[in-house]
Amino acid sequence: MSGIRAAVIGARGRMGQEAVAALEEAEGIDLVAALGSSDSLSALTEANVEVAVELTVPAVTEQNVAFLVEHGIHAVVGTTGWNQDRLDRLEKTLATSPATGVLIAPNFSIGAVLAMHFAELAAKYFDSAEVLEIHHPNKLDAPSGTAVHTARRIAAARAAAGMGPVPDATESDEGGSRGAVIDGIHVHAIRQRGRVAHEEIQFGSEGEALTIRTDSFHRGAFMPGIVHAVRHIAEHPGLTHGLEHLLDL
Amino acid sequence: MSGIRAAVIGARGRMGQEAVAALEEAEGIDLVAALGSSDSLSALTEANVEVAVELTVPAVTEQNVAFLVEHGIHAVVGTTGWNQDRLDRLEKTLATSPATGVLIAPNFSIGAVLAMHFAELAAKYFDSAEVLEIHHPNKLDAPSGTAVHTARRIAAARAAAGMGPVPDATESDEGGSRGAVIDGIHVHAIRQRGRVAHEEIQFGSEGEALTIRTDSFHRGAFMPGIVHAVRHIAEHPGLTHGLEHLLDL
Amino acid sequence: MSGIRAAVIGARGRMGQEAVAALEEAEGIDLVAALGSSDSLSALTEANVEVAVELTVPAVTEQNVAFLVEHGIHAVVGTTGWNQDRLDRLEKTLATSPATGVLIAPNFSIGAVLAMHFAELAAKYFDSAEVLEIHHPNKLDAPSGTAVHTARRIAAARAAAGMGPVPDATESDEGGSRGAVIDGIHVHAIRQRGRVAHEEIQFGSEGEALTIRTDSFHRGAFMPGIVHAVRHIAEHPGLTHGLEHLLDL
Amino acid sequence: MSGIRAAVIGARGRMGQEAVAALEEAEGIDLVAALGSSDSLSALTEANVEVAVELTVPAVTEQNVAFLVEHGIHAVVGTTGWNQDRLDRLEKTLATSPATGVLIAPNFSIGAVLAMHFAELAAKYFDSAEVLEIHHPNKLDAPSGTAVHTARRIAAARAAAGMGPVPDATESDEGGSRGAVIDGIHVHAIRQRGRVAHEEIQFGSEGEALTIRTDSFHRGAFMPGIVHAVRHIAEHPGLTHGLEHLLDL
Incomplete structure (x- = not known):
């Protein structure tokens, strides 16, 4: 056949x-x-x-x-x-x-697509949520489109559930170590020779954490x-x- | 009210x-x-x-x-x-x-429950899947019930999708480093002073990986x-x- | 006795x-x-x-x-x-x-002290180096003193070995996702409910990575x-x- | 010149x-x-x-x-x-x-060599130590030679410091989830399509953890x-x- x-x-x-x-x-x-x-x-x-x-x-x-x-x-x-x-x-x-x-499809990585979907489902069950992406050092823009998109979907899911802003008591951060803030969600971009494209989504509540990570090693x-x-x-x-x-x- | x-x-x-x-x-x-x-x-x-x-x-x-x-x-x-x-x-x-x-409910950790659900959804999209759990060294049984349950759900999802066994060319493993095999899924148990209850589910295909991790730090x-x-x-x-x-x- | x-x-x-x-x-x-x-x-x-x-x-x-x-x-x-x-x-x-x-002693965590020492030794053997710290969301300052100190020691070790700046082609980063820059080393601070004090030091070169992580779960x-x-x-x-x-x- | x-x-x-x-x-x-x-x-x-x-x-x-x-x-x-x-x-x-x-030299990966050296130095400061390696599923032997060598060096460092066995209360482990035991150190081998050669060394004591990870992505x-x-x-x-x-x- x-x-x-x-x-x-x-x-x-x-x-x-x-x-x-x-x-x-x-x-x-x-x-x-x-x-x-x-x-x-x-x-x-x-x-x-x-x-x-x-x-x-x-x-x-x-x-x-x-x-x-x-x-x-x-x-x-x-x-x-x-x-x-x-x-x-x-x-x-x-x-x-x-x-x-x-x-x-903007992204054909099944892992990345699943990670975003899972992040959206998990978002309303945790107090804290942040997005971290790691890419090779030749990338011209930061943060990655996938990280921005993930942050927006987490923010939308939190808003739909009536959640307020993520807890953050930071008063002094002259250097900007808390990263970019996309719709209220902090996004961090790391650049490392030897890496390709990686995203880690961290959720936390009192006593527990959920981490979803996706790695793309090559095309x-x-x-x-x-x-x-x-x-x-x-x-x-x-x-x-x-x-x-x-x-x- | x-x-x-x-x-x-x-x-x-x-x-x-x-x-x-x-x-x-x-x-x-x-x-x-x-x-x-x-x-x-x-x-x-x-x-x-x-x-x-x-x-x-x-x-x-x-x-x-x-x-x-x-x-x-x-x-x-x-x-x-x-x-x-x-x-x-x-x-x-x-x-x-x-x-x-x-x-x-055998488990009230929302993180652990979400992780298991996500693992079940992801299972059929990746060639490889293994489960790793980390607990405090006073735990009497290994692997944890949650890890066994996770492995069974991954195995069932793979079977439902008509997938064969996970790829594994191992010919020699005298010491048993490949861990327990639950319904065809390898499960590893680590014991570490200072840890409480943690589970990591690893999925992999050519060029990509998806990792779901849940941590319980206390009751x-x-x-x-x-x-x-x-x-x-x-x-x-x-x-x-x-x-x-x-x-x- | x-x-x-x-x-x-x-x-x-x-x-x-x-x-x-x-x-x-x-x-x-x-x-x-x-x-x-x-x-x-x-x-x-x-x-x-x-x-x-x-x-x-x-x-x-x-x-x-x-x-x-x-x-x-x-x-x-x-x-x-x-x-x-x-x-x-x-x-x-x-x-x-x-x-x-x-x-x-500013820090009595043996893990944190070892991590900093190892980072200093490893620094000159990798093209890229970044520091990531995770703390509870009630912390007032970012990044942590330990992360700043770690970045400074990595930078000093690179300088002593005659290394140039870390590779980074970033041209656009409006939101500041690349974090704080301490002596040329990027430092990122994540805040998560449920976490206490954690530091991850990432090194990378073509084809390989070394990651050193230290976790403090309580006093x-x-x-x-x-x-x-x-x-x-x-x-x-x-x-x-x-x-x-x-x-x- | x-x-x-x-x-x-x-x-x-x-x-x-x-x-x-x-x-x-x-x-x-x-x-x-x-x-x-x-x-x-x-x-x-x-x-x-x-x-x-x-x-x-x-x-x-x-x-x-x-x-x-x-x-x-x-x-x-x-x-x-x-x-x-x-x-x-x-x-x-x-x-x-x-x-x-x-x-x-059995191993030219600077990351792997540093990781082993650091593990040896850290060994005597933590109650618990385990080694985890991840390789592609075509590897014929488990665990990897590097993981065995790392476990032996950790065991030797603990012995030299007069330390006893790692804490482990496990009474039942029918499936062998606790892995191989090399000179008293538990070693676990994961096989994942998409991975190449990775090693993670975990140390733990009351309230803290130190993790050293090395990744080789290609030759x-x-x-x-x-x-x-x-x-x-x-x-x-x-x-x-x-x-x-x-x-x-």
Whole structure:
């Protein structure tokens, strides 16, 4: 019996090459097309592709995904640059092909996605919550987008539960050791040669602590998420934002 | 406006004393009775108790809870010794008082309960899973009941998802460093002076890791769970097993 | 055979009470005096005290230690407030009693003292180094004195080895997530209900990391350090600053 | 000004290739020869090599090192298989070339070497000590040699300080969750897909804990140790066993 007929668009980039390798190895999936930037999208229809992984650049991702939806090919999109205008146009195209599913995911690390989900659930049961991220020292921005997003979701969960601010009696902190404050949640960024991308979420109450940590050691960390999405996107017609909605949570 | 009228049975024991203090401080709860082993349960009806926390000993817990149910008092039970016979009899008593709720909870640490729940959700998304527990060196049994229970839930979640055994090429391990194997999941127990009760659940796949850790530093760790149960048991008529069912998960 | 004749000055304070209990239990030590603030120091000479633990307040510590030195009693001092003027006067008094030892220690946690020593040794072998401290949320100042001291010692060790600044490409960090910078070393302070005093020192180079963590769970963490100092101060005549000099490192 | 004239023997193997790359980049070192298994050692003398890194196989390492010593070339040896007979013969050869240094190192990870050294120093100050190692699931033996070696050094340090066994009240442990016991120290081995080589040494006493952790993320973790050895072996004539003796500890 044959598997899901899958393709990678943007197959020559670093993420694309890894995705090609991962999909070739995945059980129940047949990789039938791998397109570079100069290849025509018509190869996808010729190969009867069912699901395409889109890993290109912001300049071309919108037209690629429009092509996919118009031809009834489910899309798993890792490219950034999807602003509200683009999403609105995509929703209109999807309305013409209601059985097609599109996943736009800012993060394909299953560990990171689970960690954020768990943090959101745990938030209202603990007095204190802080977020710590560790990245390699070549990263230009701090804190990481994932850490900011995690802090916002914790803050929202606390607010929804009617909780007040986290306890903090700090009166003097000239140097700024208490970190950035995102919606009331303190966020700390560590830079260490040898590390890649790590996040630790700490919760505490009188007498107890809960810590959730996620580590990404290399780009391969994103492959299980991409494979999972290829397997399940067909069950989610329409536009889905975030890998967590394809997980069984 | 007055709060939930609560009582503690077994108020002179170590857990009981802490529960009395915690309920006295809790907003929206009025502690109206605190019974020691020689006090009559009639004090509970006289004080119009709505919810009683039962923290006694296996020998008397069954008759105490029967009294509570017969008088329509919700029960939050931390005492052990509830075998199947006892549970069957309790179910029959509850049938005569269908609006009354009874929670029997082996663990009132919200952190530990959340950690187990998260581990169960995460289990099917990672190739590897192991459980590590750390306790004070006076503990007589290893591994802890919580660690065994966690391993069983991870194993069940993997089985339900059709996963095979965890990867492990170990050929030589004369000393037994790979630990206990509970339903296929390796469990390790560390004993350290200065520690109390800690559990770490490690998940790993190619390129990524997810770690969930829960620490209990002293008996106070169980109080937020008891207070939460007192607040919410009335919404759960009938028999409930495990604090997780009263959490918003 | 009798043990070291020890005393506690400031025996009614919280630290003092713990020190009394710890010295009473310690093998090879006889606690022969425990003085409160209204007791006369003459009780020490009457009891032939050999080593006194001074745990009072800055206002009286100097005169207490002067008395001890003048009477040839070794002193283990945990009280703060020893500025340069006081130290200069103490050195003069010690010159008149050259066999007497005085230890002034800002931190009696053996774990914390070892961690700082190890950090200093490791500093020059790793490209990156950061310090993270976690304390209870009632702490008024951030970062902790121990974290600042640790950062300074790491920075000094790097400078002595001719190392440049830690690698850090951060260009945008509006919120201050990169923390305080002490002599070029980033220091982060987390506040969590349920925690007491914890420090984590992270080192990293291409492909590897070294992490040193020390946890103090309660005041009892300082007792092994005090007992050790009582046992060994007689071997260190003159003024010693820091418990590390009495350890076998 | 020119740097140390260095060579790699076994330059085509995985470690050898990394060593070549690391030495080519290292300041103050000139890589002047890189020999594969079919190359003649005479290339080393022709290139006036001062220090050679030997990364071959047990079958040829002894004759390679003998050649180096006979020609006054310092040797940094990472190959295993150096039994007592071989070491005895090497000592004899070294006696004929007393200015030449040979380092035989089972582990070139500076982090791992420091961690073991720190563990040895800390051992006598804590009641409890346990060792935990985490490796990839393809490893055939458990526990790792490094973990066993660490446990032995901790045990020896405790014995030298007259300490008794670690506290452990465990009465029932049918499954073996307490791990392997090496010279009285419990050692635990975890296997996780996505991990490489990690060791955590936990110490505990009443109220405090000290944890030392070392992570090796890939083979590159050994390069700083090899480069350091090339820089410093000339200062250590004769036979040196273990990288720690070339560190400033």
